[in-house]
Amino acid sequence: MTVSPGNLNMVEKSRNFSADDCFHSRSTVLQGQPFGGIPTVLFLNVILWVVIVLVYSFLRKAAWDYGRLALLIHNDSLTSLIYGEQSEKTSPSDISLEMEHRDKGFYSWFFNTITMKNEDLISKCGDDARIYIMFQYHLIILVLILCIPSLGIILPINYTGNVLDWNSHFGRTTIVNVSTESKFLWLHSFFAFLYFVTNFLFMTHHCLGFVPKKSYKVTRTLMITYVPTDIQDPEIIIKHFHEAYPGCVVTRVHFCYDVRTLIDLDDQRRHAMRGRLYYTAKAKKKGKVMIKVHPCSRLCFCKCWVCFKEVDAEQYYSELEEQLTDEFNAELNRVRLKRLDLIFVTFQDSRMTKHILEDYKFIQCGVSAQQSSVTTVVKSDRWRVVLAPHPKDIIWKHLSVRRFHWWARFIAINTFLFLLFFFLTTPAIIINTIDMYNVTRPMEKLKSPIVTQFFPSLLLWAFTVILPLIVYLSAFLEAHWTRSAQNLIIVHKCYIFLVFMVVILPSMGLTSLDVFFRWLFDIYYLEQASIRFQCVFLPDNGAFFVNYVITSALIGTGMELLRLGSLFLYTTRLFFSRSEPERVHIRMNQAMDFQYGREYAWTLNVFSVVMAYSITCPIIVPFGLLYLCMKHVTDRYNMYYSYAPTKLNEQIHMAAVHQAVFAPLLGLLWMLFFSVLRLGTLHAITFFSLSTLIVSMILACVGTFLGKLRKASDYEPEEEMETVFDLEPSSTSSTPTSLLYVATVLQEPEMNLTPASSPARHTYGTMNGQPEEGEEESGVRGFARELDSAQFQEGLELEGQSQYH
Numbered sequence: 120m121t122v123s124p125g126n127l128n129m130v131e132k133s134r135n136f137s138a139d140d141c142f143h144s145r146s147t148v149l150q151g152q153p154f155g156g157i158p159t160v161l162f163l164n165v166i167l168w169v170v171i172v173l174v175y176s177f178l179r180k181a182a183w184d185y186g187r188l189a190l191l192i193h194n195d196s197l198t199s200l201i202y203g204e205q206s207e208k209t210s211p212s213d214i215s216l217e218m219e220h221r222d223k224g225f226y227s228w229f230f231n232t233i234t235m236k237n238e239d240l241i242s243k244c245g246d247d248a249r250i251y252i253m254f255q256y257h258l259i260i261l262v263l264i265l266c267i268p269s270l271g272i273i274l275p276i277n278y279t280g281n282v283l284d285w286n287s288h289f290g291r292t293t294i295v296n297v298s299t300e301s302k303f304l305w306l307h308s309f310f311a312f313l314y315f316v317t318n319f320l321f322m323t324h325h326c327l328g329f330v331p332k333k334s335y336k337v338t339r340t341l342m343i344t345y346v347p348t349d350i351q352d353p354e355i356i357i358k359h360f361h362e363a364y365p366g367c368v369v370t371r372v373h374f375c376y377d378v379r380t381l382i383d384l385d386d387q388r389r390h391a392m393r394g395r396l397y398y399t400a401k402a403k404k405k406g407k408v409m410i411k412v413h414p415c416s417r418l419c420f421c422k423c424w425v426c427f428k429e430v431d432a433e434q435y436y437s438e439l440e441e442q443l444t445d446e447f448n449a450e451l452n453r454v455r456l457k458r459l460d461l462i463f464v465t466f467q468d469s470r471m472t473k474h475i476l477e478d479y480k481f482i483q484c485g486v487s488a489q490q491s492s493v494t495t496v497v498k499s500d501r502w503r504v505v506l507a508p509h510p511k512d513i514i515w516k517h518l519s520v521r522r523f524h525w526w527a528r529f530i531a532i533n534t535f536l537f538l539l540f541f542f543l544t545t546p547a548i549i550i551n552t553i554d555m556y557n558v559t560r561p562m563e564k565l566k567s568p569i570v571t572q573f574f575p576s577l578l579l580w581a582f583t584v585i586l587p588l589i590v591y592l593s594a595f596l597e598a599h600w601t602r603s604a605q606n607l608i609i610v611h612k613c614y615i616f617l618v619f620m621v622v623i624l625p626s627m628g629l630t631s632l633d634v635f636f637r638w639l640f641d642i643y644y645l646e647q648a649s650i651r652f653q654c655v656f657l658p659d660n661g662a663f664f665v666n667y668v669i670t671s672a673l674i675g676t677g678m679e680l681l682r683l684g685s686l687f688l689y690t691t692r693l694f695f696s697r698s699e700p701e702r703v704h705i706r707m708n709q710a711m712d713f714q715y716g717r718e719y720a721w722t723l724n725v726f727s728v729v730m731a732y733s734i735t736c737p738i739i740v741p742f743g744l745l746y747l748c749m750k751h752v753t754d755r756y757n758m759y760y761s762y763a764p765t766k767l768n769e770q771i772h773m774a775a776v777h778q779a780v781f782a783p784l785l786g787l788l789w790m791l792f793f794s795v796l797r798l799g800t801l802h803a804i805t806f807f808s809l810s811t812l813i814v815s816m817i818l819a820c821v822g823t824f825l826g827k828l829r830k831a832s833d834y835e836p837e838e839e840m841e842t843v844f845d846l847e848p849s850s851t852s853s854t855p856t857s858l859l860y861v862a863t864v865l866q867e868p869e870m871n872l873t874p875a876s877s878p879a880r881h882t883y884g885t886m887n888g889q890p891e892e893g894e895e896e897s898g899v900r901g902f903a904r905e906l907d908s909a910q911f912q913e914g915l916e917l918e919g920q921s922q923y924h
Contacts, residue, residue, distance in 0.1 A: 160666040164673035171677035179228060232756040244758045247767045250329065251715060254775060255751045257325045258726060261318055262744045268310055269737035276303045289662050294735040299797050304804055311734045311790045312811040315783040319818060322776050329769060339472050340465040340507040340860065347498055348458045355493055356464060362491035364475060368467035373860040377457035377519040381450050385864045388443035394436035408432040459518055463507050463860035479504040512601045515862035520598040529597050536593060540586060540616045580670045583621060583724060587613045587717045603768040606716050610774045613720030618727050622785065664728050665739045671725050672746035676753040682761065713762035719775040722750055723782060731785035735793065780819050787812040
C-alpha cells in the first residue's frame with residue numbers, strides 16, 4: 120500500500136531521521152555501538168553476577184551457623200545479623216536442625232531454593248507468598264510463550280528487511296529495518312494485539328486462584344466521620360441508631376482521640392525501661408556500669424567534654440524513665456480532651472451494618488438518611504459511613520490528620536516527587552547534562568560499549584532501586600489512616616514513577632531538561648512533535664532497554680541477595696546507638712517484612728519494558744524471560760530465609776494484576792506511533808493499530824471493573840459470620856485488648872510496666888513465668904529473650920478497604 124500524498128513530508132522526514140535529532144548534546148554515552156553493545160554488557164553482567172554470588176555465599180556461610188539464633192543470643196557478628204536466616208515462625212532448635220540438614224555445601228542454598236517445594240514456602244511465609252509466586256509463574260509462562268512468535272516470526276521478518284545496511288547488526292533486528300511498503304507490518308500490529316489478549320487471559324486465570332478470606336471480610340463495625348467532637352456520651356449515638364433504625368442493636372461505641380504525642384512518649388518510656396531492666400540485671404552481676412549517652416559517643420573517645428562524659432547507666436535510665444512516665448501520665452490525662460470527629464460503632468449483626476451503609480451510600484449527593492430525635496445534636500446528615508478496617512490495620516497516630524491538612528500534605532509530597540523523578544532523575548537526562556559540561560570528553564574517542572551501554576543501563580537500574588525507597592518513605596509522610604491504603608498507594612506510585620522514568624521519557628528522547636521543557640511548553644517546538652516520537656524507534660534506543668533488562672536480571676537480582684541497603688541502614692543505626700540495650704533492640708528488629716509492593720513494582724516495571732519493545736525490538740523478550748526467572752529464584756530465597764512473614768490486603772495483589780494487564784498497552788501504543796509516523800495517519804495499518812488499541816483499552820477497563828465486582832461479591836456473606844473483634848460486651852473479658860477499636864496506648868497503659876524485684880527474671884510486657892530453678896542466663900541473653908517476647912508484631916489480617924479520606 121502506498122503512502123498518501125498528505126503524509127509524504129512526514130514519511131520523508133522519518134527516513135532522514137537520526138540519533139542527532141533526539142540527542143542534542145554530544146552524548147558519548149547514549150549513542151550505541153555495533154549490536155548495541157549487548158554482548159559486552161551481557162558478558163560484564165555475568166562476571167559481576169558470579170562475583171556477587173561468590174561474595175554472598177561466603178558471607179552467608181560465615182553467618183549461617185547463627186541464623187535466627189544470632190538475634191536471640193546477642194551475637195555481635197555483623198554478617199550473621201544481616202545474612203543469617205530471619206524467621207518468625209520457627210523455634211531456634213528447629214532452625215538449627217533445618218540448617219544442619221539442608222545447608223551443607225557452599226552453594227547448597229541456591230539449589231535448595233530451586234528445589235524447595237511451594238508447600239514449604241507457603242507454610243512458612245503465608246498465603247500472600249502463594250499468590251505472589253503464582254503471579255510470577257504466570258508471567259514466566261506468558262513470556263516463554265511470547266518468545267516463540269517474537270524470535271520465530273517477528274525477528275526473521277525484521278532481519279530480512281532492506282532498510283538498514285548489513286553492518287548495522289542490531290538495527291537489522293528492529294522494526295526500523297522493515298520497509299514501510301512491506302505487507303509484513305500487518306503481522307507486527309496483529310501480534311501486538313495478540314500479546315495483549317494472551318496477557319489478559321493469563322491474568323484472568325491468575326485471579327481465579329485468589330481465595331477470599333471471608334473470615335476477615337464480614338464485620339459488624341462501622342467507621343463514622345464528621346461526628347461533633349462535643350459529644351462525649353455514647354448513649355446519644357446509641358439512641359440515634361435505635362430510633363432511626365428500629366430493631367438495630369448497638370453493642371459498642373468507641374470514640375477516637377488525638378494520641379500522636381501519647382504514642383511518642385510511650386515509645387520513649389518503653390525504651391528507657393528496656394535500658395533500666397538491662398543495666399539493673401547487669402549491675403547485680405558485674406557492679407555499676409558506666410556509659411556514654413550522647414548519640415555520637417562512638418565517634419569520640421574523649422572523656423573530657425561534658426557531653427561525652429560517662430554516667431551511671433542504671434541511674435540514668437531510671438531517671439529518664441521516671442521523667443518520661445510523668446510526662447506520659449500528664450498527657451494521658453489531657454488526651455480525653457482531644458477527641459476526634461471519628462467513632463467506631465459495632466452492631467449486633469452484619470445485616471444491620473449493610474442496611475445503614477446503603478442508607479448513607481448517596482448522602483453526598485443530597486439524599487437524606489434516616490432521622491431521629493437527636494439528629495440535630497449528632498448531625499447525622501453530615502456523617503460519612505464506611506466499613507471499619509481491622510483494628511490492627513489502623514495507624515492510630517494518623518487519625519488526627521484530617522481534611523485540608525491531609526490533602527495539602529499529600530499534594531505537596533507528590534508534587535515534589537513528580538518534579539524530582541520526572542525532571543531530574545531520569546538517567547538519560549543526567550548523562551546528557553554531564554556531557555554538556557565536557558565531563559565525558561576524555562572518553563569520546565574510546566567508543567567502548569562499557570561506557571556507551573553498560574554504564575547507562577547500570578545507572579538506570581540504580582535509580583530504579585532508589586526510587587521505590589523514596590516512594591516508600593514518602594508514604595509514611597502522607598499519614599494514611601490504614602496500612603492497607605498506605606501499601607496500596609506505594610504499589611501504584613512506584614509503578615507509575617518507574618514506568619515514566621524508565622520507559623516513557625527515555626523512549627521519546629527527552630534526554631535533557633531544556634528539551635523536556637521545550638517539548639512541554641514551546642508551541643512551535645510541538646509542531647515538530649513527530650521528531651520526538653521517532654526516538655522510540657531508534658535502533659540504539661532499543662539496545663539501551665535490552666541492556667537495562669540484562670542488568671536488572673543479573674546485577675539487579677544479585678544485589679537483592681546482598682541487601683546492601685539493609686546492611687547500610689543497620690550499620691548506621693548501630694553506629695549511633697547510645698547503649699547496649701539500644702543495640703540489642705536494633706538487632707532484634709532486623710527481621711523486616713517482605714515488601715510485596717516494592718517487589719511487584721520492580722517486576723512489573725521490567726515486564727512493561729519487555730512488553731513495550733517486544734514488537735519493535737523482539738530480541739528483548741528472551742532477556743525478559745531471563746529476568747523473570749532470576750527474579751523468581753531470588754524472591755523465593757529472600758521470602759524463605761531473609762524476611763519475616765507478611766500479611767497483606769488482597770488489594771495489593773489485585774493492583775499488581777491491573778498493572779500487568781495495562782503493560783502490553785505500551786506495545787500497542789508504540790505500534791500506533793510507528794504507523795502514524797512512518798506510514799501516515801490514513802494508512803490501513805494505522806487504522807488497525809488505533810482500533811486494536813481502543814479495543815484493548817476497553818477490555819482492560821472492563822476487566823478491572825469486573826474484578827472489582829467479583830471482589831464485592833466475595834465480601835457478600837452467604838451466612839452471618841462473627842469476627843473476633845465484634846464480640847458482645849459480655850465476652851469482652853476474653854477478647855484480646857489489641858483487637859478492640861481503641862489505640863493500643865490507651866488499653867491499660869500501666870499494665871506490666873512496673874518491673875518486679877528481679878528484673879532479669881521477668882519478661883518485658885508479658886506475664887510469662889520465671890525460668891526453672893537452676894537455669895542461668897547471662898544478662899544479655901536474658902534481656903534478648905525479654906525483648907523477643909515483647910515484640911509487638913502485628914500480623915495484619917486485613918480487610919479489603921479503600922482509602923478513608
